[in-house]
Amino acid sequence: MNTTSRKQPGRPPSGSEQAVRQQLLAAARSLFAQQGYDAISVRKVAEAAQVNPAMIHYYFGSKEGLYEAMLADTFAPLMERLSMVLASDDNPDALRNFFKLYMQTLGANPWMPPLILREVVAEGGRLRGWFIQQFASKGGGMLTKLIEREQAAGRIRSDADASLTALSMVSLAVFPFVAMPVTREVFGMRVKTDYLDRLIAHTERVFLQGVAP
């Protein structure tokens, strides 16, 4: 019946993965991204994962533990990919590549933008300190370094503050995704298959042209 989880209790056969743990992470990612930490109870997560609520305490210790594990599981891969792009040699297209990879990753992982935003907004993020330390600071630092390099190379304006330029980039990249459902209603956009490509192309052009010398 259910191919992803055993229903019977008892010690699992060795070599079998922790399927329940993964189901909980997936359910938590989807629900927390859509409705936020406070709106989602552990019972709802457990129900979505088709799992007993006590398993959350068993695997993650607490609701907050589950949330933190989910955030780490979600954003660690992105951080790796971004740092790889940055580690590449001095490349005239480095900023464009970085921007493109950033937006494409957000577009391909629809839960990321809401999760980022819920942590960032005001003082409301449940693990704001931890999230900033783990991801935002690192990402912001990488981006600022890249922008300063581009400024030194004369490929973008040098009179602008690098931090503000980085902030503009993140703004342009993240917001359209979190606002996507609303955008459809407000602007009457249809979710055509090429919407993502058009959005990325447009935003990329606005940004690169906006920071050009």
Add this chain to the structure above:
Amino acid sequence: MNTTSRKQPGRPPSGSEQAVRQQLLAAARSLFAQQGYDAISVRKVAEAAQVNPAMIHYYFGSKEGLYEAMLADTFAPLMERLSMVLASDDNPDALRNFFKLYMQTLGANPWMPPLILREVVAEGGRLRGWFIQQFASKGGGMLTKLIEREQAAGRIRSDADASLTALSMVSLAVFPFVAMPVTREVFGMRVKTDYLDRLIAHTERVFLQGVAP
């Protein structure tokens, strides 16, 4: 002692304002903006307003009623001001003026950006349908019309979709404010008195240059 509210029950003297109602709206605005609808209980709002929790039911019917009244009270003035700017004659600086007014208003009313974002993000907004209908659609429509006018006048690129351009503008304007506390930590910015002006000037330039022909 407390100059803004009577502590005694009983029918108030005629001509006296509904001070308690205003205290509740103010407390709700601040708390909901900072921590979100689900994280804030009616008891917390009442405590911050120095008022009995039952007053929320008395004046607003429910927690959601308070929230809706607060949103309306918060955003109605902005909508009026924006529509006034748009109603002005064909002006070469209309887009710049609109952008400036938008960002300045967000900067001067720090609770606005978080409230907007919490309603917009994913499917999570408590009154998302109502909020979109009341404010987002109207604002988005006004902005798109303005952009199309500017395109027709040849002051900005015409090959770009007006809706996407509007989306870029809102992204650039709103996100920096909701991310402000994080920005400080990530980029080590100090809250200097001129930060707001520098942010607005920088963002305005990125946008206008980004959409220029």
Add this chain to the structure above:
DNA sequence: TATTTAATTAATCGTATGATTAAATTTATC
């Protein structure tokens, strides 16, 4: 085979939540 370890379940704990009510108090109206 006997024992230990890992996973799962059902039941329950104390607390916080949104909501509601009846009573009390004060002013307005007749």
Add this chain to the structure above:
DNA sequence: GATAAATTTAATCATACGATTAATTAAATA
């Protein structure tokens, strides 16, 4: 002065919440 209307309070309701526990099951280990 008597009655009605408006505001505030304290107490309470049923429910939902995060968390924890003891018991149960099955595989691993000895």
